Amino acid sequence: MPEGHSVHRIARQFDRNIVGRRVAASSPQGRFADGASILDGREATSVRAVGKQMFLEFDDVWLRVHLGMYGAWDFAGDIIVDPTIASSNGRMGQTNQRGTVVDDDNDEPIMDAAGENSLSSIGAPRRARGRVRMSEQTRGLEEETEWPPPVVGQVRLRLLTELTCADLRGPTACQIQTPDEVASTIAKLGPDPLVDDVVEGEERFVSVVRRKPTAIGLLLMDQSVISGIGNVYRAEMLFRARQNPHTPGRDVPEEIVRGLWRDWVRLLAIGVEAGQMMTMDDLDPQAYRAAMASRDDRHWVYHRAGLPCRVCGTSIIVEEAAGRKLYWCPRCQA
């Protein structure tokens, strides 16, 4: 599910609700029993997101989590909500003070603990009043009577504070790291606009891409070249730049490469604030609303194989590239 924007949002949830608190850690599923026992009873001291990975610090012990293709964190309990997170769903500038929801596949509907969806206030985040549960299945918050919440499905790791429960399932990576190991993991990653200086990041990205014979469509997905881009953003960014995915990096004009980086800076920031991958922001508001209303209609090319290109009408094509589906318009991106 997650590309970079989701991971930064999840890190903010940890910052609000877990950091600064002691946790009871367990592995209901059993596959992270050793790691959980190391974390159990410790206080979370900080959290970092870099690209698609999150690092949660417990003093000198770090937890590294990579959600992979279908990993997810579910939060339950009394949850302090980041006002900027809560202000998504087309209601930018408003603050839902009672609750929010984690990513579902494509967006994050907002509801509060009472099932309403229109609370608004500006200011510091407040604690949810009732006991609530956020999940992807329910797409909202619902009253929770049991505490701690019953374990549902394959929970690799459960972190429980007095108020909050965070359940991790399906991660592709979940491990304990030393500070050195964290540093080494991060050192292997390409620039992340929300972590690195954007000017330095641009230079790093441009110099690598402009040296490589590898197709630009592959380079954008390469986490050592640029952090946080996944299959959806890859396809959308290439369309926005009208770039052929097969052009070798070194043959892509420098200004286009710089444009790709700057587009990622913009899209990531928007994605983090909005809680969804907004890649059609250059559409006019009405067309945009119409596009967003339909679930299958919110991208330029992603998941649109066989459908007419929104710009030129040509059939969007899909091909397999390094085991992933690559969507693009053969005419606009000739």
Added chain:
DNA sequence: TAATTATGACGAC
């Protein structure tokens, strides 16, 4: 009930 799918990444050839 089984097959298919997914916004990822790794290691073996």
Added chain:
DNA sequence: TCGTCCTAATTAC
């Protein structure tokens, strides 16, 4: 380039 791992929802039969 292929197989493999991780999980759950959706679709097909």
